[in-house]
Amino acid sequence: MSADGRRSREAAASVLRWVAFYTRGLSPTDAAERQDELLSDLHEQTAWAESAGVSDARLARSIRRRALLGVPADVAWRQRLAWEGRAPGRIRLRAHEALLLATAAVGVLLAVGGGFVVARVVRALLIGDIGYVPRDSVVIGALAVASLFALVLLARPATRVAGAALLVPASVLLPLLAAPVLYVVSASAVPVLNAATWWPAAALLIGGGLALLCGACAATSLERRRAFRATGRAHPHAPVRPEGSAHARTR
Structure with missing residues (x-):
């Protein structure tokens, strides 16, 4: 990885903005649990990349790719909360x-x-x-x-x-x-x-x-x-x- 890790940090920041977007309007508990889960995944991925000697650019691409592939699951999770009455009705x-x-x-x-x-x-x-x-x-x-x-x-x-x-x-x-x-x-x-x-x-x-x-x-x-x-x-x-x-x- 590069010394500053700028690209991977930017990729992680974009993912965090996405999770903040689709958890808006939820209870603090539901939103925090989802955000903590994402932060844990990002930490584990970054730790693995450092141990494996993966470049910062490759790590950034991997973070963005995983986020893109995970969008359907994110939407399904939010929709499940809506069905359970735990999300505002207007976003169903x-x-x-x-x-x-x-x-x-x-x-x-x-x-x-x-x-x-x-x-x-x-x-x-x-x-x-x-x-x-x-x-x-x-x-x-x-x-x-x-x-x-x-x-x-x-x-x-x-x-x-x-x-x-x-x-x-x-x-x-x-x-x-x-x-x-x-x-x-x-x-x-x-x-x-x-x-x-x-x-x-x-x-x-x-x-x-x-x-x-x-x-x-x-x-x-x-x-x-x-x-x-x-x-x-x-x-x-x-x-x-x-x-x-x-x-x-x-x-």
């Missing part, structure tokens, strides 16, 4: 919000996975393992970029339908195309894929399931948008006034 996830969150997670997974494959192709070219660019790697790179763009679209209600729909083809194609490219550029992937003869069928099932999830998000987002337009573009959480109210009679 509605069905559409949960679907939207899952779709965004798919987008992150596709963007990161596609980026990883492209990075392995670039590395193989630089060190001379291959002398050509696999054709499917170009498609994978385009799908990874499309997934990033879809995440931007998902962030805005007005473009949410397009963002979810854009993830549908990426969900189907990336699992199918990634394995053959990794077979060419990664020596460690060869024995794994040789043993996993079932992978093409599994990739179809996984991709089909992810595509259905994203398609459902696009469909529900479109339905909600149409409903809002039909009611005069009212905000989805705006209170509904009775027809006989004084306000209604003056319109």
Whole structure:
């Protein structure tokens, strides 16, 4: 590790900000227990890295990677507290919000996975393992970029339908195309894929399931948008006034 450990400290600080965000509004006991658990994990990971001689940059990447992979578990933990009545009702996830969150997670997974494959192709070219660019790697790179763009679209209600729909083809194609490219550029992937003869069928099932999830998000987002337009573009959480109210009679 470097002398100052700046990168790993910044990574740990970002993780602490995340845990502070998703524990807000909880009882001091629940929030403190979750934060103490995270601090303990960070301490153990840092101690292991120091004993193993892991560089500060690598430790920082590991901390961020673990935090990213742990987001679904963090959200599930917070939701469990909401179901038990131990979290404020206003942050409980509605069905559409949960679907939207899952779709965004798919987008992150596709963007990161596609980026990883492209990075392995670039590395193989630089060190001379291959002398050509696999054709499917170009498609994978385009799908990874499309997934990033879809995440931007998902962030805005007005473009949410397009963002979810854009993830549908990426969900189907990336699992199918990634394995053959990794077979060419990664020596460690060869024995794994040789043993996993079932992978093409599994990739179809996984991709089909992810595509259905994203398609459902696009469909529900479109339905909600149409409903809002039909009611005069009212905000989805705006209170509904009775027809006989004084306000209604003056319109």
